[in-house]
């Protein structure tokens with residue numbers, strides 16, 4: 001799949017010197033759903049705002065569909081739809097007017113049939129003549145989505161679309177996102193719920209303190225989650241793993257001083273007893289053993305701690 | 310130029326105006342009528358004529374200018390400040406438009422509203438006094454130019470303002486006094502010599518004088534000076550707008 005959004009070494013320092021983005025590199029493929037997972041203050045909104053032109057980057061390069069967001073901002077921005085984190089809407093405006101406005105603002109010719117389709121898709125059609133202030137919170141968020149979709153964006157940013165939304169609405173939102181993906185839109189959404197990223201994303205990026213810590217396919221990431229490693233330290237270094245111990249789950253450390261066994265804590269048997277028996281059979285002498293969580297677990301545990309603080 | 314976007318901003322702003330159309334019409338009609346009753350009838354009965362024009366007719370250009378200037382500023386400043394205040398400005402900033410297109414949309418709409426109100430005041434005035442407009446084309450041109458230049462100024466104030474108080478500050482502390490002291494209700498030549506000199510530092514004097522010339526063919530200052538003054542003022546506002554565009558001042562973090 002071709003890259004539709006390319007972010008290279010993006011940095012952003014706010015006035016006052018605070019560095020909210022510390023060199024972010026991220027490539028998004030056409031048609032995928034990427035979830036940016038990170039605690040409050042991680043820099044998710046800053047990243048989106050910089051790509052969309054709401055704040056200016058301190059340095060770095062961003063292209064959308066090959067168009068530079070600075071030098072070729074019209075072409076780049078025409079491709080982007082943004083659903084902001086805050087519900088920013090004019091309370092006295094009618095739903096249909098604000099959606100029409102968005103389409104016009106992006107330079108697209110009037111197309112009432114198109115707007116009707118979008119509003120129906122979001123179950124807003126019977127509210128089209130209502131004033132924004134008459135709508136519930138969930139509906140307001142849909143209006144924001146309708147505005148973002150009104151100009152046929154190819155890349156859609158959803159900044160915490162389900163923050164402060166009840167369970168039912170969250171499910172609705174996930175369905176909407178799945179529907180958009182089916183229609184070919186590339187979606188980048190931010191969230192601080194692991195479950196949300198797990199439920200809808202193709203890939204997950206983890207961001208904290210202005211740094212993108214990792215980006216990985218959801219399935220691989222989830223497989224790594226819940227795994228632990230057992231490190232078996234040896235008295236004498238070895239050059240290769242003895243035949244009896246060879247398995248995809250067993251690795252030799254770089255210095256040959258330790259065997260590293262990855263196992264699933266959720267599985268019925270961890271296989272540790274068997275492994276240790278085989279170690280003894282192979283004539284290896286143990287110096288020590290240690291277990292640790294995979295680095296990903298550490299990240300998430302860290303994130304949760306930060307969230308609780 | 311993204312004309313579709315400009316039109317979208319313009320239409321959106323005008324819709325807001327027409328949503329409160331009765332209020333938009335009634336209030337200038339009412340206040341103009343009051344001015345005629347208070348100034349025209351009460352004071353006018355003591356002053357017969359100013360520069361060969363009845364006092365009631367004499368104050369018409371000043372009255373129109375007074376409203377048009379205040380309206381242009383408040384419409385344009387509110388127009389751009391409001392999206393900043395409620396957060397909808399994100400859409401303007403992320404749209405494929407440049408700053409000048411935003412300016413044209415908002416300033417155009419604000420100037421149109423002010424022009425509309427100026428016209429209503431003129432029509433109202435016809436019910437109270439006899440006026441024949443000597444230079445109708447110059448009158449319209451002057452009116453439009455005033456609407457645009459003060460809407461530009463209002464736009465700048467709206468960009469600058471960080472809260473509602475600041476939004477009111479400049480109009481209240483600077484513009485309103487200048488307009489009232491700008492000869493709306495009197496001729497500069499009626500003032501003591503010292504005040505005549507001081508008045509020449511008030512830019513609004515040139516506007517009102519020029520506008521009055523279009524009505525009656527005579528003025529406090531030569532018409533060319535008036536034209537030059539408004540041209541300078543417009544150029545100044547455009548210069549500031551250009552600078553804001555270059556620096557992204559107060560719009561983008």
Ligand SMILES: Nc1ncnc2c1ncn2[C@@H]1O[C@H](COP(=O)(O)OP(=O)(O)O)[C@@H](O)[C@H]1O
Pocket residue numbers: 014015018020038039040041042043044045046047562
């Ligand atoms: N306009 C701003 N000026 C200064 N600091 C800001 C501004 N906006 C955000 N920040 C700071 O940048 C960091 C990242 O914020 P943000 O991008 O909103 O995080 P997130 O969306 O992940 O919660 C935070 O520490 C926040 O306080």
Ligand SMILES: [Mg+2]
Pocket residue numbers: 044045046085159160
């Ligand atoms: Mg955020």
